[in-house]
Amino acid sequence: MSxxxxxxxxxxxxxxxxQTEPRRGPERGRRFGLGSWLLPxxxxxxxxxxxxxxxxxxxxxxxxSVKSNIAWRGFTFDKWLNVCNVEGGAVCQAFANSVVIxxxxxxxxxxxxxxxxIALVRYRFRARSVISLLLFLPMATPEVVLGAGLxxxxxxxxxxxxxxxxxxxxxxxxxxxxxxxVKARVASLDPALEEAGRDLYGSPAQVFWRVTFPxxxxxxxxxxxxxxxxxxxxxxxxxxNSGSVSTFPKYVYIxxxxxxxxxxxxxxxxxxxxxxxLVIGAQVSRAARAKRLAKLG
Amino acid sequence: MAFAAFxxxxxxxxxxxxxKSRIALFxxxxxxxxxxxxFLTPLVSLLLTSLxxxxxxxxxxxxxxxxxxxxxxxxxxxxxxxxxxxFGYALAATVFALLFSYPLAYFIGVKARRWPLLQSLMLVLxxxxxxxxxxxxxxxWKQILSDESFVITSLKALSLLGPDAHFTGTPFAVxxxxxxxxxxxxxxxxxxxxxxxxxxxLEAGSDLYANPFTVFRKVTLPLSMPGIVAGTLLTFIPAAxxxxxxxxxxxxxxxxxxxxxxxxxxxxxxxxxxxxxALSIILMAAILVLVGIYVKRSGTEDxx
Numbered sequence: 001m002s003x004x005x006x007x008x009x010x011x012x013x014x015x016x017x018x019q020t021e022p023r024r025g026p027e028r029g030r031r032f033g034l035g036s037w038l039l040p041x042x043x044x045x046x047x048x049x050x051x052x053x054x055x056x057x058x059x060x061x062x063x064x065s066v067k068s069n070i071a072w073r074g075f076t077f078d079k080w081l082n083v084c085n086v087e088g089g090a091v092c093q094a095f096a097n098s099v100v101i102x103x104x105x106x107x108x109x110x111x112x113x114x115x116x117x118i119a120l121v122r123y124r125f126r127a128r129s130v131i132s133l134l135l136f137l138p139m140a141t142p143e144v145v146l147g148a149g150l151x152x153x154x155x156x157x158x159x160x161x162x163x164x165x166x167x168x169x170x171x172x173x174x175x176x177x178x179x180x181x182v183k184a185r186v187a188s189l190d191p192a193l194e195e196a197g198r199d200l201y202g203s204p205a206q207v208f209w210r211v212t213f214p215x216x217x218x219x220x221x222x223x224x225x226x227x228x229x230x231x232x233x234x235x236x237x238x239x240x241n242s243g244s245v246s247t248f249p250k251y252v253y254i255x256x257x258x259x260x261x262x263x264x265x266x267x268x269x270x271x272x273x274x275x276x277x278l279v280i281g282a283q284v285s286r287a288a289r290a291k292r293l294a295k296l297g
Numbered sequence: 298m299a300f301a302a303f304x305x306x307x308x309x310x311x312x313x314x315x316x317k318s319r320i321a322l323f324x325x326x327x328x329x330x331x332x333x334x335x336f337l338t339p340l341v342s343l344l345l346t347s348l349x350x351x352x353x354x355x356x357x358x359x360x361x362x363x364x365x366x367x368x369x370x371x372x373x374x375x376x377x378x379x380x381x382x383x384f385g386y387a388l389a390a391t392v393f394a395l396l397f398s399y400p401l402a403y404f405i406g407v408k409a410r411r412w413p414l415l416q417s418l419m420l421v422l423x424x425x426x427x428x429x430x431x432x433x434x435x436x437x438w439k440q441i442l443s444d445e446s447f448v449i450t451s452l453k454a455l456s457l458l459g460p461d462a463h464f465t466g467t468p469f470a471v472x473x474x475x476x477x478x479x480x481x482x483x484x485x486x487x488x489x490x491x492x493x494x495x496x497x498x499l500e501a502g503s504d505l506y507a508n509p510f511t512v513f514r515k516v517t518l519p520l521s522m523p524g525i526v527a528g529t530l531l532t533f534i535p536a537a538x539x540x541x542x543x544x545x546x547x548x549x550x551x552x553x554x555x556x557x558x559x560x561x562x563x564x565x566x567x568x569x570x571x572x573x574x575a576l577s578i579i580l581m582a583a584i585l586v587l588v589g590i591y592v593k594r595s596g597t598e599d600x601x
Contacts, residue, residue, distance in 0.1 A: 039404040046401045047422050050480065053437035054429050060437075070440055112328035123321035131329060138336050140530075142538025142584060144557045145577045148564055149339030152346040152574055172335040175328055233431050235541065236557070240564065252432040256546035260436060268430045275428040276421070283417040290413070 054272065061265035068259025079262040091263045094251035101163065101247060102231040105170035110224045112171075113178025114216070120179070121186040138176045146173060147240030154241065161243030169241045170234060174227040181226060185219025229275075340581075347574035358568030368575045376559050376576060383556040384583070386468065387537035390475035391483075394532050395525065397476070398484040402524070405484075406491030423484045426477075435474055435547050439465055442473075466550030474542035482531035490524025526595050534584055556580050 060069055064076040084092040116135070120128075138146065150169050154161060193215065197207040235249035242250060252264055350363035373380070405419045426434055442448055442464045452458040464470050498520065502512040540557025543549035549558075556576055564573035 039400060039408055042400050043404045043419070046397065047419070050422065050426055050477075052441065053434035053477075054425060056437040056441055057429055057433050112331055115324040116328040119321045119324035123317060123324075125318060125321050125325075131325065134329065134332055134337070138332065140534060140584070140588065142534055142557075142580060144538040144540060144560050145343070145581045146336070146339070148560055148573055148577045149343040150335065151564060152570060153335075153339040153342040155570065156342050156346070168335055172332065175332060179328075229427060233427070235432055236539075239561065249430060249432050252430060252436070253541070253546075256432070256436060256544075260433070264433065268433045271430075272425075272428045276425060279421050280418065283414070283421060287414040287417065 057265050058269045058272070061262055061269045063262050063265075065262045067261065069262045069265065070259065079266050083263050083266050086261045086263045090246070091248075091251060091261065091267060094246040094248045095267050097163065097246060098232050098248040101166050101170060102228045104167050105174055105231045106224050106227040108167075108171045109174035109178050109227050110220060113175045113223060114182050114220055116175070117179045117182035117186050118216075121183060135176045135179050138173055139180075143173075143234075143236040144240075147237040150237070151240040161241055161245070163245055165241045165243070166238055166245060166247065169237050170231040173234075173237060174230055177226055177230060178223040181223040182216065182219045185216050189215055232271075343574045343577055346570050347578050349571040349574075358570070360571060365571065368571045369579070372572050372575045372579070375572075376556070379554055379556050379559050380579065380583075382468075382543075382553070383537050383580070384587075386472050386475060386543070386553075386555060387533050387539075389472045390479065390536045391529050391533045393472065393476040394480050394483040395529060398480055398487055398528065399521075399525075402484050402487035402491050406488045407494060407496070410492070420485075420488065423488075424481050427481060431478065432541060432547075435478065435541055438474060438477065439470075439548055442470065465548055466545075466553070468553050470548040471543045471553045471555075474548040475536045475539060478539075478542065479532040479536055482535070483528040486527035486531060487521065487524040490521045490527075494520055522595065526592065530588060530591075534588070537584060538580060 060072075061079060062075050062077070063069055063072055064074040064078065065071075066073070116131075119125075120131070147169070150165075150172070151161075154165055159165060189212070194207055194211050197211040202210065233249060235247075235253060238247050238250055239253065246254075248264075248267065252260060255261070255264070345362060346360075347368055348363060348365050349360035349368075350365040352359040352361050355361075401423070405416055405423070409416045409419065440446065444463055444465070449458065449462075449464055453460060453462070494517065498516050499512055502516045503509070507515065537555075538557050540555055540561055541547055543553050543555040543558055545551065549555075556579075560573045560576045560580070563569040563576070
C-alpha cells in the first residue's frame with residue numbers, strides 16, 4: 001500500500017512523487033498557513049518525539065549493565081566490542097538467523113513479485129480482478145491472522161516448524177509489497193525503448209536483460225530493500241511459525257520479561273546506523289544527480 | 298492511490314496477441330501459485346480449524362475436524378472484552394496518529410516543497426523508526442515511561458500525576474504505543490496526497506473570501522481524503538491485530554489484553570487451536586466489514 005511504497009521509494013533513494021517539478025506558482029502560501037512559524041516548530045517537536053525511543057536504544061547500547069539493561073550504570077564500549085559474548089552468542093545467532101531468513105525471503109519474493117508486476121502492466125488477461133484481489137488481501141489482513149493461518153496449515157499437514165517455515169511465511173507477505181513497488185516502475189517505463197531494442201534485432205532475452213531489466217532495477221532494488229526490512233523486523237508472523245528457531249525480534253520478545261541485554265541494543269543500533277547511512281546517502285546522491293541534470297537542461 | 302496500484306481499469310500498454318498469453322501465464326503462475334498455497338489455503342485451514350472439536354479421550358491440543366459452531370459462541374462469550382478493546386484501542390490510535398501526522402505531512406508536503414532535499418531528509422526521519430526494531434522501540438517507551446522513570450517521577454513531583462498513578466500497564470500506554478508505532482503508516486500516505494495538492498485551489502478559495510479555516514475545511518481536507526483513507530486503513534488494520542504493545546512485558550497489563558494476545562495465548566500456549574482460529578476469523582471478518590463500510594461511506598471506493 002502507499003505507505004509501504006513510499007517507504008520503499010525513500011529506501012530506494014528515488015521517489016515517484018518527487019520526480020514532478022515542485023510547483024512554483026505565485027507564492028502566497030502565508031495566507032492559508034496556520035502561521036508561518038507554527039508548523040516548522042511543530043515539525044521539529046514531532047521529529048524529536050519520533051526519535052526518542054531510537055535515541056534511548058542507542059544510548060543504552062553503551063550502558064555498563066549486568067544482565068538487565070534498565071538502570072544507567074555508566075558508559076562503556078564493551079558491549080559494542082563483545083557483542084557475541086553474552087549468553088553464548090544467543091543474540092548474534094538470532095541476528096544471523098534473521099539476516100539469512102531476510103535474504104532468502106527477499107530473493108524469492110522479489111523474483112516472483114517482479115514477474116507478476118510485469119505481467120500485470122504489460123499483458124491483458126482474464127481473471128485480472130481476481131488476481132488483483134489476491135495480491136491486495138495479504139496486505140489488508142492483520143499479521144496475527146496470517147501467522148495463525150499458516151501455523152494452522154503447517155499443523156494440519158504435519159510440517160515441523162523451522163527456518164524453512166519462517167522463510168515460506170515471510171516470502172508470502174513480501175510478494176504483494178514487491179508487486180506494488182515494482183508495478184509503479186513498470187508502468188512508467190517507455191515502451192519505445194524496448195521497441196528500439198527489438199528494431200536493432202535484439203532477441204527477446206537480450207531486450208529484456210539489456211533494456212527492460214536495467215530500467216526496472218531501481219524499482220526492483222527498492223522492493224528488495226522493503227522486503228528485507230519487512231522480513232527482518234517481523235515478529236508476529238514469525239512467532240507463530242518459528243518453532244524453536246530464534247530470530248532477532250523473537251529473541252527480544254522472549255527476553256523482554258527477564259531483561260534485554262545491552263548487546264541487543266548494540267545490534268539494533270548498528271542496523272539502524274547502517275540503514276540510515278544507506279538511505280541518506282541514496283537521497284543525497286539523487287539530489288546531486290537531479291541538480292546536475294537541471295544544469296544540463 | 299493506495300489501492301489504485303491494483304486498479305483493474307488500467308489499460309495494458311500494448312495489444313496482446315494470443316502468443317503472448319503464454320508469457321503472461323509463465324510470469325504470473327509461480328507467484329500466484331505461491332499465494333494460493335501459502336495465503337489462501339492457510340485461510341481455509343484456519344476456517345476448518347475454527348470448527349474443530351476436541352478429540353474424544355485425546356490429549357491437550359488434539360482435535361478432529363467437525364462442524365463445531367459452538368467454538369464461535371464460546372470465544373465470543375469468553376473474549377468479548379478483548380474484541381471490544383482491540384477495535385477501541387485501534388480506533389483511538391488511528392485518530393491520534395491522524396491528528397499527529399496531518400500537520401507534519403502538510404509541512405513536509407506543502408510548506409517544504411521548495412527544498413526537495415530537505416523534504417527527502419524529513420521523509421527519512423519519518424520512516425527512521427522502521428529501522429530500529431519494532432520491539433526494542435516499544436520497550437524503550439516502556440522504560441522511559443515506567444513508574445521509576447525520570448518522566449513519571451517528575452510529573453508526580455509537579456503534582457501533575459497522582460502519587461499512585463501508573464502509565465505502563467494502562468489502556469493509555471497501549472494506545473500510546475500503538476499510535477507511536479504506526480505513525481509512519483499514517484504520515485507517508487498523507488504526505489503523498491498533500492505533496493500533489495494544487496495550491497491554486499487554495500488561492501481560489503481565499504480569493505472567494507473564504508477564511509483560512511473555511512479553505513482548509515472545504516478545499517484542503519476534501520482534497521486530502523485519499524491520503525486520509527489510505528493512512529487510517531494502514532494504521533487501523535495492523536493496530537487492531539497487534540499484540541506486542543498490549544503484552545504484559547511491553548506496554549500493557551492484565552486488563553489491556555487485545556485479540557492478538559488471546560489468539561497468541563490460545564495457539565501457542567494453551568494449544569487451543571480452534572479457539573485461536575475462531576478468534577482470527579472473527580478479527581479478519583470484522584476488519585473486512587469495517588473497511589468495506591468505511592471505504593463506501595468516505596466515497597473512495599475507487600481506491601480499492
